[in-house]
Amino acid sequence: MLGLPDGIRACLFDMDGVVTKTAVVHAAAWKEMFDGFLREWSAKNGTPFAPFESADYEQYVDGKPRLEGTKSFLESRGISLPEGSEDDPPGASTIHGLSNRKNELVLAVLKRDGVEVYEGSRRYIEAVRAAGLRTAVVSSSANTEAVLDAGGVAALFDVRVDALVAKKLGLHGKPAPDTFLEAARMLGFAAAEATVFEDALVGVAAGRAGNFGYVVGVDRVGQADALRSHGADIVVQDLGELL
Structure with a gap:
């Protein structure tokens, strides 16, 4: 379902380069x-x-x-x-x-x-939510809330873990898995029940380090091999490919 393994209950999305064209x-x-x-x-x-x-x-x-x-x-x-x-x-x-x-x-x-959203990502996240999976945005940006609001996609996420949350809770940034693990915890799931969606090498590495159930690399700049070597289970150019 949705290109994900059985047992996945939550999807954790990086923002810049995965959801929005801000990378x-x-x-x-x-x-x-x-x-x-x-x-x-x-x-x-x-x-x-x-x-x-x-x-x-x-x-x-x-x-x-x-x-x-x-x-x-x-x-x-x-x-x-x-x-x-x-x-x-x-x-x-x-x-x-x-x-x-x-x-x-x-x-x-x-x-x-303004902010442009990847249409394939919007459709995929809407499908994820329609299927009953929970969603979180996990970003290193301190401007996450403003960007999501400007792109009109803030309502697509149940949880937001960004630079402001990380600072408040003392979480280490990527490639440490802390922010993804916190997002899964806030949604009420173990890492094994969550999928990480990332376009950055350090983000993919964070997903692998956290022992998440699945790690999807999103290749926007021609670095598919590097995403795989850093721990991606699958690499796509657009999330729409998973529908």
């Missing part, structure tokens, strides 16, 4: 923020400018909480910055400052262009 917005925002910082860093330190690439996005930031993504990429370049604080101005040379700049860029694009 490309995040990737572009990360690139603009990091490239601006790296140009200044190179000029200040007399080193060649090496831009932020799509491979950097996939390996270091995709699917991770914002601060962790910032730290991870900077560490890959051997750059150490102070943590700073949540109220650092966007663009300040701190982990928080750069992260705030990235969020500022994302919010500007969402306000200007």
Whole structure:
């Protein structure tokens, strides 16, 4: 049923790249923020400018909480910055400052262009709910509620576990399975009774680490093999393929 094994009672969906077409917005925002910082860093330190690439996005930031993504990429370049604080101005040379700049860029694009939902995902989630399965959205974004509301799909989810919930409960971000496990717990099911739907490598890894009943990789950018190697049981290009 619905391309899922017997015994599955809950479906846990990542948001960006699985439900909404916002992964490309995040990737572009990360690139603009990091490239601006790296140009200044190179000029200040007399080193060649090496831009932020799509491979950097996939390996270091995709699917991770914002601060962790910032730290991870900077560490890959051997750059150490102070943590700073949540109220650092966007663009300040701190982990928080750069992260705030990235969020500022994302919010500007969402306000200007709105939010588009993958139609195949909408149809699949509606079918899941019609079949009596429970649903949750599990995202590393702090803007999850606003994005779902803007896309008109907030009502499709019984539970929301996002960056705000993770911070409140002290949950580790992906690739740790904590947020998915919390979503399953809130729905009242064991991990073995739930399926994880993810497009990010760290998200698929989180699904596998949590011993969930099934892990569906959603390949939007041509990384099917990598999704499988990180733990996806099946890889589709669109959730509509499972109907």
